[in-house]
Amino acid sequence: MGQASYTVSPAQGGWVIHHGGEVSRSYDNAEAAFDAACAAARQAIRDGRAVDVAVDIARRPDEGFGHRAIGENLVRPANGRTA
Template sequence: MGLAQYAVVPVQDEWGVLHDGDVRSRYATKEAAFESAVAAASLSLRQGHEVHVSVPGRGAGESALGS
């Protein structure tokens, strides 16, 4: 099987999940984007893929949840 990579990324004033070079959905918080990424990663894992999930640390002036 292949490698499935999910990256939580900032998209303007929101957050998205980058997968296969595309961000399809936007989320109000980093935590919401993370939960979406983990749900997708779980499905990929069940399909036998190696899975990587990455989330950036807190930026200056940002809350812990990235809102």
């Protein structure tokens, strides 16, 4: 069924998601945009598509991620235990 690609990148005044030649609305921070991209990616997976989610690492120096790795909640269970 194809592949869905989502790229989160900085934009004037916030962060946006690039997908299918279009640009999303602006998000206040990279983490919010990443979460929205992952939500869209989950739907694409349900639709049977391969998914690629990327984050442009050229972020503004003042932008933080709340002292956790981007996507940590996707690879680490909520209870903190590892498999």
